[in-house]
Amino acid sequence: MRVLSGIQPSGQLHLGNYFGSIRPNLELQSKAGQSFFFVADLHSLTSLKDPAALRQARADIVLDYLACGFDPEMSIIFFQSDVPEHAELSWILSTVTPMGLLERAVSYKEKVEKGITASVGLFTYPVLMAADILLYSADIVPVGKDQKQHVEIARDIAGKFNHAFGDTFTVPEPKIRAEVAVIPGTDGQKMSKSYGNTIPLFVDENVIQKAIMGIVTDSKGVEAPKDPETCTIFKLHSLFLSKKEQEALASQYREGGLGYGDAKKKLFSVFMDHFAPLRKKREQLQGKPDYVKEVIRAGTAKAKMVASTKMNEVKKAVGLS
Numbered sequence: 001m002r003v004l005s006g007i008q009p010s011g012q013l014h015l016g017n018y019f020g021s022i023r024p025n026l027e028l029q030s031k032a033g034q035s036f037f038f039v040a041d042l043h044s045l046t047s048l049k050d051p052a053a054l055r056q057a058r059a060d061i062v063l064d065y066l067a068c069g070f071d072p073e074m075s076i077i078f079f080q081s082d083v084p085e086h087a088e089l090s091w092i093l094s095t096v097t098p099m100g101l102l103e104r105a106v107s108y109k110e111k112v113e114k115g116i117t118a119s120v121g122l123f124t125y126p127v128l129m130a131a132d133i134l135l136y137s138a139d140i141v142p143v144g145k146d147q148k149q150h151v152e153i154a155r156d157i158a159g160k161f162n163h164a165f166g167d168t169f170t171v172p173e174p175k176i177r178a179e180v181a182v183i184p185g186t187d188g189q190k191m192s193k194s195y196g197n198t199i200p201l202f203v204d205e206n207v208i209q210k211a212i213m214g215i216v217t218d219s220k221g222v223e224a225p226k227d228p229e230t231c232t233i234f235k236l237h238s239l240f241l242s243k244k245e246q247e248a249l250a251s252q253y254r255e256g257g258l259g260y261g262d263a264k265k266k267l268f269s270v271f272m273d274h275f276a277p278l279r280k281k282r283e284q285l286q287g288k289p290d291y292v293k294e295v296i297r298a299g300t301a302k303a304k305m306v307a308s309t310k311m312n313e314v315k316k317a318v319g320l321s
Contacts (some may be wrong), residue, residue: 004038006130015183016144035075042128059283063285078303082304085301089310093130140172151173159171184236185232186211222258
């Protein structure tokens, strides 16, 4: 089984990234025959227009992955832009991708509504994502609920290419953990850097505390019973708990007597306890720049070997060889 995952270097890593993508992917790295983790820096150009910020974000995301448990002995990590086959395959796939398929992409419409420029790159984002996946013959693509449609589009594109040129691509399967399908942000919407509602992992403790204490709630008083099913604080707190612990906490909400202020303090405490060792590891890695560079260099070399082999197969299939 081959697993692939990518993340955009478009800002600080946050709780939604961790529980929705990174942790599930890292849990799979010990089970998969081969795991690929790539920094989707080409994708980030659709929204990030500051070169210095992009360079910093690229460097930060590698440290984040390593701090969260990425094992370079078991998996491959690399920058998307360092493997030119991603862009090359994206163009070839675009020639078999129906316009209607991309016009149905919900993510494109949502991002435009949020103010992101409606560029050609943003519109064809799913084609590049399909190239990312198909280039490495990924069987499983762990994603959040919001990315499921993009994997389905990749499946459709793979099917159309295979029908036109013969069996070339593995048709991938999205893997979504129901309990983390959508991680709510501090305003109750999906947690996203573009919405400005995130709880970052590796920033100053005061910034984290401010984000958590700023979670939007209703106006119920301390003694009033509260519905855990609709409470953002509870949903985020539950990510750190076992099923039994979740049920006990839910009872506290329903019984009343737990104010939102105290609930936020509990969430902040469990957050810091969980991420303390990861934050310490990241701090140590910052002092080992040569090691981090070698991890990327080795990962890129391995990724290029797989990507070039698949591109040779694709070129032969379409007549470019």
